[in-house]
Amino acid sequence: MSVNTPRSLGDFLKSRRTRLDPASFGFSGRRRTPGLRREEVAQRAHISPTWYTWLEQGRGGAPSAEVLERISGALMLTDAEREHLFMLGLGRPPEVRYRSADRVNPRMQRLLDSLDASPAIIKTPTWDVVAWNRAAAVVLTDYGALPPDQRNILQFLFRDPTVRAKQHDWESVARFVVGAFRADVARAGLVSEAGELVDELCRISPEFEVLWRDNDVHSHEDGDGVKRLTHPELGVIELEYSAFSVDGRPDLGMIVYTPLDREVAQRIRELAANASTPAAFDEHVSS
Template sequence: MPDGTTGAMRDNSLGRFLRDRRTRLDPSALGIATGARRRTLGLRREEVAQRACISVTWYTLLEQGRGGPPSAEVLGRVAGALALDEAEREHLFLIGLGRPPEVRYRPSGGITPRLQAVLDAFPRSPALIRTACWDVIGWNRATSLILTDFAILPPEERNVLRRLFLQPALQALQQDWDALARFLVGAFRADIVRAGAEAAASGLVEELCRKSALFAVLWQDRTVLAKGEGTKRLRHPAIGEVAMDYCSFAVEGRPDLSMLVYNPATAEDVVRIDRLLAGASGPG
C-alpha cells in the first residue's frame, strides 16, 4: 500500500548533494569563526542558510527532500553559498529542477590551447570558435585561407555580423545574400537569448541598425532561427564558387561559445579547396 512518500523524498539526491558539498567546505576559508569545540564537518545548515539569505527552516527542508521543488533563484543562492563551480552548479539545477541553470554570459578573450588543437585537427575544413555575440575568437589555417584571415584583423573587426553587413565587397562573395542575411539575423537573435547575452549584444545591435538599413529591417522583424547545420555557398576570389556543408557545436561548459566546422560539399569542392591549400603552402 502506498505510504504517501514521494519519489523525491525517497531518493533525495538533491539533499545528499547539498550535504556532501556543505561538509566539504572550510569555514575559516569563508571567514566563519570556529571554536575549539566545533564538531560539525564543513558548514552548519544555519551557516549555509545565512550565506544564501534564506531561512534555516527552508534550507533544512531542501536537505530533507521536503517542501516541494525550490525556485531557480533559491538554487542560485544556495550554489553561491556553497561556492559551487560551474559543473557543480549545473548538476545542482539538474537534480533540483530537472533542467540546467540559465546561462550566465561572460565575455571571452580567447580559447584554450586544447581547443585550438581541436580546430587545427581539421586541415581541409575551416573551423572556428565564436561567442554568442558572434565575435570570432579562434580559427584554423583553413579558415584563414578560405573564409577570412582573422589574424590580420584587430579584435573589434572579427565580428561576423559587422563584417558581412557593413562590407558590400564581402556581401558580393555570398550567394543569395538576401536569404543569408535573414538567416544570420534570426540565428543571432536566438544565440544571444540562449546565452543570456542580450545586454552584452545591445551595443552591436544598435551599431548595425544605425549603419545597415537591411539589418535594421531584419532585426525589427524579430525572426528567430536555430539551424545547427546547412550549406554555405561562397564565390571565392581564387578558386571560384565553392560549397561547404557546416555543422555547429556547443563548447562543453561554455554554452555561450559555439564551434563551426565547414566541410567541402562535393568531390569537386574538395579538389578546389585542396588546390588552394597546396598553393598557399608554397614549394616543397
C-alpha cells in the same frame, strides 16, 4: 526508480557542504562534523535555515531558480556542479553564464587545427569570432589580420563588400544570421549588452534594420545546412555546416563547414598549407 529525487538533491547539497572549510568563510568554533553547518550555508545564501534544512532532508517542494543560484554561490560550486544542482532541483540546466573571451584554450585550438580541410570557427553569443583554423582564414575571412574588436560576423556581413560578394544568396544568409544572432543573445541573457552593436548596424545598414525589426528567430537546424560561397580562387563551392556547443563553455559555439566535394577539400588543404600566417594569427594559436 529515478535517480533525480528530492533525496538526491539533499545528498548532493550535503556532500558539497561538508567539503568546505569553515575558517575560509570566517566561521569558527569546534565541530563534530566537517564542513559548514546548514545554518551557515543558509546565511551565506540569504535564505531561511529551516528552508535549507528541508532541502537537504528532501522536503519542502521544488526550489526556485533564484534559490538554487544563491545556494550555488554559497557552496562555491563549479559550473559543472551548478548545472548538476539545477538538474537535480528543477530537472533542467541553469541559464547560460556569459563570460567575455578573446581566445580559447590550447586544447580547443588544436581541435580546430586538426580540421585541415574544414573551415571552423568558435564564436560568442554576440557573434564575435574568438578562434578559427587556417582553412577558415583562407575560405571565410582572414580573422588574424584584423584587430579582435573587428572580428564580428554581423559587421562583416553588413559592412564588408568582399564578404557580401562571396555569399551565393546574401539576402537569405543575412536573414538567417540576424535571426540566429537574436536567439543567441537572448539565450545568453545579453539583449541589453548587444544593444550597442544592434544600434550601430541599424545606423549603417537599412537592410539590417529591416531584418532586425522583423523579429525572426533561427537556429542552425533551419534551412538545408549548406553554405554556398563564390571564392576568388576556389570558384563556387558548397560547404555543409554543423554547429556545436563548446564543452565547459556553453556561451561559446563552434561552427564547422565541411566541403561536399573531395577535390574542393584538397584544394582548401593546399591553400591553407601555403597561406602566409599573419602575426596576429601566430599570437592567437600560441596562447
